[in-house]
Amino acid sequence: MDRLNFIxxxxxxxxxxxxxxxxxxxxxxxxxxxxxxxxxxGPQHPSTHGVLRVIVELDGEYVIRAEPVLGYLxxxxxxxxxxxxxxxxxPNMGRVDYLHPIAWNWAHVGAVEMLAGISVPERAxxxxxxxxxxxxxxxxxxxxxxxxxxxxxxxxxxxxxxEREKINDILQIVTGSRLTMSYFRFGGVCADADDRFLKLIxxxxxxxxxxxxxxxxxxxxxxxxxxxxxxxxxxxxDICQRYGATGPILRxxxxxxxxxxxxxxxxxSKFAFxxxxxxxxxxxxxxxxxxxxxxxxxxxxxxxxxxxxxxxIVIPKAPKPTFKLPAGESYFAVEGARGQVAVHLxxxxxxxxxxVKLRAPGFSNLSLFAEAxxxxxxxxxxxxxxxxxxxIPEVDR
Amino acid sequence: MLKAIIDNIKGLYSLLVGxxxxxxxxxxxxxxxxxxxxxxxxxxxxxxxGPLELVPGDPDPAQSRCISCxxxxxxxxxxxxxxxxxxxxxxxxVWLYDFTLCCLCAACVExxxxxxxxxxxxxxxxxxxxxxxxxxxxxxxxxxxxxxx
Amino acid sequence: MELSIAxxxxxxxxxxxxxxxxxxxxxxxxxxxxxxxxxxxxxxxxYEVGPWGTIQAVCDSMKLLGKQIFVPGNVDWILYFAAPIxxxxxxxxxxxxxxxxxxxxxxxxxxxxxxILAFAGFGVISNILAGWASNNKFGLLGAARAVSxxxxxxxxxxxxxxxxxxxxxxxxxxxxxxxxGSWPWQWNIFVQPLAFFIYLVSMVGETNRAPFDLPEAExxxxxxxxxxxxxxxxxxxxxxxxxxxxxxSFVCATFFLGGWRGPFLDxxxxxxxxxYVLMLFIVWIRWTFPRVRFDQLLNLNWRWLLPLAIINLWIxxxxxxxxx
Numbered sequence: 001m002d003r004l005n006f007i008x009x010x011x012x013x014x015x016x017x018x019x020x021x022x023x024x025x026x027x028x029x030x031x032x033x034x035x036x037x038x039x040x041x042g043p044q045h046p047s048t049h050g051v052l053r054v055i056v057e058l059d060g061e062y063v064i065r066a067e068p069v070l071g072y073l074x075x076x077x078x079x080x081x082x083x084x085x086x087x088x089x090x091p092n093m094g095r096v097d098y099l100h101p102i103a104w105n106w107a108h109v110g111a112v113e114m115l116a117g118i119s120v121p122e123r124a125x126x127x128x129x130x131x132x133x134x135x136x137x138x139x140x141x142x143x144x145x146x147x148x149x150x151x152x153x154x155x156x157x158x159x160x161x162x163e164r165e166k167i168n169d170i171l172q173i174v175t176g177s178r179l180t181m182s183y184f185r186f187g188g189v190c191a192d193a194d195d196r197f198l199k200l201i202x203x204x205x206x207x208x209x210x211x212x213x214x215x216x217x218x219x220x221x222x223x224x225x226x227x228x229x230x231x232x233x234x235x236x237x238d239i240c241q242r243y244g245a246t247g248p249i250l251r252x253x254x255x256x257x258x259x260x261x262x263x264x265x266x267x268x269s270k271f272a273f274x275x276x277x278x279x280x281x282x283x284x285x286x287x288x289x290x291x292x293x294x295x296x297x298x299x300x301x302x303x304x305x306x307x308x309x310x311x312x313i314v315i316p317k318a319p320k321p322t323f324k325l326p327a328g329e330s331y332f333a334v335e336g337a338r339g340q341v342a343v344h345l346x347x348x349x350x351x352x353x354x355x356v357k358l359r360a361p362g363f364s365n366l367s368l369f370a371e372a373x374x375x376x377x378x379x380x381x382x383x384x385x386x387x388x389x390x391x392i393p394e395v396d397r
Numbered sequence: 398m399l400k401a402i403i404d405n406i407k408g409l410y411s412l413l414v415g416x417x418x419x420x421x422x423x424x425x426x427x428x429x430x431x432x433x434x435x436x437x438x439x440x441x442x443x444x445x446x447g448p449l450e451l452v453p454g455d456p457d458p459a460q461s462r463c464i465s466c467x468x469x470x471x472x473x474x475x476x477x478x479x480x481x482x483x484x485x486x487x488x489x490x491v492w493l494y495d496f497t498l499c500c501l502c503a504a505c506v507e508x509x510x511x512x513x514x515x516x517x518x519x520x521x522x523x524x525x526x527x528x529x530x531x532x533x534x535x536x537x538x539x540x541x542x543x544x545x546x
Numbered sequence: 547m548e549l550s551i552a553x554x555x556x557x558x559x560x561x562x563x564x565x566x567x568x569x570x571x572x573x574x575x576x577x578x579x580x581x582x583x584x585x586x587x588x589x590x591x592x593y594e595v596g597p598w599g600t601i602q603a604v605c606d607s608m609k610l611l612g613k614q615i616f617v618p619g620n621v622d623w624i625l626y627f628a629a630p631i632x633x634x635x636x637x638x639x640x641x642x643x644x645x646x647x648x649x650x651x652x653x654x655x656x657x658x659x660x661x662i663l664a665f666a667g668f669g670v671i672s673n674i675l676a677g678w679a680s681n682n683k684f685g686l687l688g689a690a691r692a693v694s695x696x697x698x699x700x701x702x703x704x705x706x707x708x709x710x711x712x713x714x715x716x717x718x719x720x721x722x723x724x725x726x727g728s729w730p731w732q733w734n735i736f737v738q739p740l741a742f743f744i745y746l747v748s749m750v751g752e753t754n755r756a757p758f759d760l761p762e763a764e765x766x767x768x769x770x771x772x773x774x775x776x777x778x779x780x781x782x783x784x785x786x787x788x789x790x791x792x793x794x795s796f797v798c799a800t801f802f803l804g805g806w807r808g809p810f811l812d813x814x815x816x817x818x819x820x821x822y823v824l825m826l827f828i829v830w831i832r833w834t835f836p837r838v839r840f841d842q843l844l845n846l847n848w849r850w851l852l853p854l855a856i857i858n859l860w861i862x863x864x865x866x867x868x869x870x
Contacts, residue, residue: 039683047765061687061840088474091502150765152756152837155419158587162428169441176446176516182502190503196440218418218834223408224757225836321472321504378687379839382766405850412835419586419834428588 035059043072047150047382050392052366056373056381063381066373068366073396081356086112086345087186087321089356094180096358097394099139102132102175103336104343104358105184110265110332111343112186115325123311124188125267129304130201131171131183132334133297137208138167139337140290140297143389147287148219150386151228156219163211166204173197186323188314201305205298212294220291229284233372233384236281243371244364247339248293249388252278252285259335271303283387290389324351338362338389362388362395447519448496449505451538452512459542461535462513465489469505469514478505492535497527557642557653564641572788576603579829586833610784613777618680621774625679630775630782633672636665637789644796645720647806647814657717662797663704666752669790670696673761673771676783680774688770691840692754692761698847699751699758705855706741706748709862710734710801723805728812733804740858742802744851749794749828751847753787756832760840795824 042053051072057065077096081089086108093108094101106128113120120128141164145157168178174191175181183189219225235245237253250257256277260268276292278285327349333342339361346355365388373381430437454460465482477498483490506514524530577592577600584591592599617626643658645651655661670693677689711717713734714725726733735742751758762770772783799805799820808816838846 037683037686039687046768058687060690084474087472087504088502091474091500091504148836152759152763152765153835154583155587155833158589159422162588172441173444176444176503177501178445180500185507190507214418217414219415219836221411222415222835223405223411224838227408227842228836228839321508322468377839377841379763379766379837415834416830419830422588423582423585423830425588427585427590429590431590431593 036064047386048392049146049386049390052385052390052392052395054369054381054385056378058378061378063373063376063378066370066381068369070363070366070396073392075393075397077397078356078358081358082352082354085322085352086325087319087323089353090184091180091182094177094182095393096360096397097336097338097341097362097391098179099142099391100135100337100341101179101181102128102135102171102183103334103341105182106132106266106334107332107336107341107343107358108345109184109186110334111330111345112319112325114332115328115330115345115347116186116319116323117326118187118315118319120188121312121315122267122309123192124313126304126308127174127189127193127313128184128266129268129271130193130301130308131174131181131189133301133304134167134171134201135181136337137294137297138164138171140294141167143290143337144215144219147386147389148225150382151225153219153225156215159211159215159218163208166200166207170197170200170204173200185314186319188312188318190314192313193308198305198308201301205302208294208298212291215291220287226284228379228383229287229387230280230282232283232380233376233387234280234282235286235368235372239368239371243367245339245368246361246364247336247389248278248286248289249339249365249368251276252289253281254278259333259340263333265332265334267304268300270307271300273299273303283383286387322351325349325353333359336361338391338394339365358397360394360397362390362392363397366390366395442518442520445518445520446501446503446516448499448501448517448522448532449494449514449534450517451492451534452515453538453542457542458545459539461489461492461538462511463489463492463509464511464513466510468508468510472504472508474502474504475500489535492533494532494534496522496530496532560642560653561638564638567641568637568785568789568792571792572785573603573607575788575791575825575829576606578826579832582826582829583833586830607781610777610781615778616776618682618774620681622679622681625675626774627779629672629676629679630779630786632668632675633786634782634789636668637786637793639665640793641789641796643719644793645723645800645805646796646817648812650806650814651720654720655718658719659707659711659717659797662793663700663707666700666790666793667696669786672783672786676775677761677771680771682774684767684769684773685771688761688763688767688773691763691767692771695751695754695758695760695843698844699748699851702744702847702851702855703748703752705852705859706738706745707797707801709738709741709855709859712859712862712866713737719800719805723800723807726804726807728804728807729809730804733802735802738802738858738862740854741862742798744855744858745798745802747851748847749798750831751843753790753794753828755791755828757835757837758843759832759837760843763837765837791825791828792821795821795828798824 036057036059039056039058040053041056042048043051048054053069053072055067055069056063077092080092090105090108093104096104141160145160148156171181172178174193174197175183176191235249235253237255240250240253254277256275258275261275273296276289276296278289325347327347329346331342331344333340340359341361342359344357344359345353348354369385369388373384376384451461451463454462463480464487465480467480470478470480475498477495479491479493480489481491501516506516581591592602595602595605640662642653643651643655643661673692674689677685677692710722714722716722754761762772772780775783796817799817803820804816806812806814806817
C-alpha cells in the first residue's frame with residue numbers, strides 16, 4: 001500500500017500535505033479536519049512506555065497522521081557533561097538508558113579512553129563484554145514483555161522479569177546496583193568477577209535457553225500474536241536509511257549491520273557470532289530479530305567465559321575523579337540493545353569537556369514512527385510504537 | 398480456502414499450547430519473596446551498594462581513618478558530602494552525608510587515599526522526611542562502635 | 547402466565563436473590579481473577595487483607611462506594627449517569643429465566659432464551675451511552691467498538707443456541723435441561739460440539755473479555771468506554787461485567803453442559819459448579835493470550851463463526867428431519 005496516498009475503506013482519499021513529522025507543531029490552530037478526530041496518546045498513556053506523547057489524527061480507527069512530541073523527560077544530559085569532569089559524568093550514563101546502561105557506560109568510557117590514549121587490560125575487556133551482553137539480554141527481555149503487554153498479553157512481562165531478576169542478581173555482584181549500573185572505569189572496570197559470578201552465569205545460560213523455548217511456544221507461535229504482527233508496519237531499507245535507524249530495526253530490514261562487527265571495539269573481534277538479520281521488515285521480523293539476538297548474546301557470553309584471561313582489571317594509575325582530558329576530539333560508538341550508541345567528546349584540555357554529544361538510537365528510531373504509522377489502524381500504530389523498543393529517557397536525554 | 402482452514406486449525410492448536418503453558422505455571426510454585434515475612438538471602442545483599450558509611454579505625458573503632466583531605470568532597474558529582482577538619486590534628490570534626498543527593502557512583506570511595514569510606518549494605522533504609530536522610534556518618538560510626546563493644 | 551400475588555412475590559424474592567448473587571459473584575470473581583492472575587504470573591496475588599487476601603475484594607468495593615463522585619467537565623449529565631444504571635439493571639432480568647435447579651427458577655417462561663437474548667442488547671446501549679456521554683475520545687472509540695462487536699457476536703451466539711433449541715424442540719430453559727441426561731455423555735456438548743465451540747468463542751466476545759476486550763483495550767484506549775467513570779459508576783460497570791460473564795456461563799451450562807443435571811445427584815450445585823468452571827476458564831484465557839485486532843475480531847466472526855454456525859444449524863435441521 002502506498003502509505004503516503006491511501007484510500008480508506010469508505011473510499012475517501014487522503015493526500016496528507018506533509019511528510020515531515022511536525023505538522024501539528026506548525027499548524028496547531030488548524031484542528032481536526034471533517035470526519036476526523038485528533039487524539040492525544042500520552043504523555044500519560046499505558047503503551048507509550050513513559051512520557052512520550054503522540055498526537056494522532058484518526059478517521060474512524062485509521063491513523064491519518066501520527067506525530068510524536070518529545071521533551072517530557074528532558075534532563076540535559078549533554079549539558080551536564082559540560083559542567084562535570086568526565087569521571088563525574090560517568091554515573092549519568094546509567095541514567096540515560098535505564099535498560100541498557102552498560103552500553104552507555106562503554107560509549108563514554110571508550111570515548112575518553114580514545115582521547116586520552118588509555119589501553120585496557122585484557123581481563124577488563126572480557127568482563128566488559130560479559131556484562132554488556134548480559135545487560136543486552138535483560139534489555140531485550142523487558143522489551144519483549146512490554147511489547148506483548150502492548151498487544152494485550154499481560155502475563156509474559158512477569159515471566160521476562162523472572163529472568164531479568166536473575167541477570168540483575170548476577171550483574172549486582174560486579175556492578176553493585178540493579179538498574180542504573182555504573183560499572184566501567186577509565187582503563188578498566190571497577191570490580192572483578194568472583195567465583196559466584198561465573199557460577200551463576202554458567203547456570204543461567206542453559207536456564208535461559210530453556211525459557212526461550214517456552215517463550216516461543218507461549219508467544220512467538222501464538223496465532224493471535226502472529227496475526228497482530230505479520231505485515232504490520234513494514235519499515236524497508238529505504239525508510240530506515242533515510243531516518244538513520246540502527247540496531248534491530250535496520251537488521252530486520254535485511255541489512256546485517258552491527259557496530260560490534262563493523263567497527264570492532266573491545267575484544268568483539270575474537271568471538272564468532274552470527275548477526276541476525278530478519279526475514280521480514282514488519283513488526284514480526286523485528287520481534288524475531290530481537291529474540292535471536294538474545295541467543296547471539298548467550299553465544300558471546302559462553303565464549304567469553306570459557307576464555308576469560310587472568311590479570312589486572314584496571315590499569316595502574318587509573319584516572320582519578322579529578323582527571324583532566326587532553327585537548328582533542330573523539331567519537332566512540334558501541335552497539336546498544338536499541339542500536340548504535342555513541343558519545344562524541346570535544347575537549348579543550350580544561351577540567352571539563354568542551355562539548356559532549358550523546359547519540360541515542362531511540363531518537364532516530366522514533367523518527368520512523370510518523371511515516372510508518374500513517375494509514376494503519378490504531379492498534380497497529382501501538383504495535384509499531386512498541387516494536388521500535390523505545391526508552392523515553394534515552395530519546396529525550 | 399483450504400489453506401486458510403488448515404491455518405486456523407494450526408492456530409487453534411497454538412492457543413491450546415499457550416493455555417497448557419500458563420496452566421502449568423498456575424500450578425508451579427511462586428517466584429516472589431514475600432517481603433515482610435521473608436527477605437532475600439544475605440549472600441545476594443553482600444554486593445549491594447547502600448548508603449555510604451565510614452570504615453572504623455584500626456586501634457579505635459569509634460575513630461575514623463579520614464584525614465580531611467577533601468578529595469571525596471571535590472570528586473562527588475552530586476555535592477553530597479560535607480567534611481570539616483577538627484581543631485586539632487587531621488581527624489574530621491563533622492562528616493555529613495546527604496543521601497538524597499547521592500547517586501552511589503563510588504567516586505568518593507575510589508578517590509579516598511586512606512580508604513576511609515565504603516558502601517554499606519542497608520537495603521531496607523526508609524525515611525519519612527528529607528532531613529532524616531541527611532546522615533551524620535561520624536555519629537553513626539561512634540554509635541556502632543559503642544554497640545559492638 | 548396470569549399475574550397473581552404469589553408470582554409477584556416469587557419474582558420479587560428472585561430479584562433480591564439475584565442482586566445478592568451478582569454482588570457476591572463480583573466479589574468472589576474479583577478475588578479469583580486476581581489470585582488466578584497472580585498464580586499464573588508466579589506471584590501470590592492479594593495477600594495482606596484477611597487470610598490469603600480473601601477480604602481484599604470486599605475492601606476494594608467499600609473503597610469504591612466511599613469515593614467522591616467525580617464528573618468531568620462538558621459531560622451530558624443525564625446520559626452520563628444513566629449509562630451505568632442501564633448497564634446494571636437489565637442484567638437482573640436476564641437471570642430470571644435461568645434454571646439454577648429443578649425448582650430454583652426465578653420465572654418459568656416458555657421462551658426464556660428469547661427473553662435473555664432480547665434484554666442482553668441493553669448492555670451495548672449502556673456502553674455506547676457511557677462512551678458518548680463522557681465526552682472523551684477514548685470513550686467514543688471504545689463505544690463504537692463495543693457496538694459493532696456486540697452486534698457481530700450476538701448472531702453466531704443465537705445460531706449456536708438455536709441448534710440446541712432445534713434438538714430440544716423448546717425455548718424453555720428448564721425443558722432444555724430436562725432433555726439432557728445426568729451423565730456427561732448425555733449432554734448436548736457431545737451432540738453439538740461445533741455449536742459449543744462457537745458459543746464459547748462468542749461468549750467471550752459478547753462479554754468483552756480478553757482476548758476480545760476491544761471496547762476497553764487497555765493498551766490502546768486506556769479504559770475504553772468507562773475511562774471517565776469513577777466510584778459507583780465504575781463499580782456498576784464492573785458488577786455488570788462480571789454478572790454478564792456469569793450469565794453467559796449459566797446459559798452455556800444450561801444449553802450444553804446439562805444444567806442442574808449431573809452425575810449421582812441432580813441439583814442446583816451442578817449448575818453453579820459448571821458455571822464457575824467456565825468462569826475460571828474465561829479468567830485463564832484472559833491471562834494467557836494477547837488481544838486481537840479489531841478487524842480480525844470482526845473477520846473471525848463474519849467469515850468463520852457465522853458460516854460455521856449456519857452450516858451447523860442446517861446439518862442439525864436436516865438430521866432432525868431425517869433421523870427423528
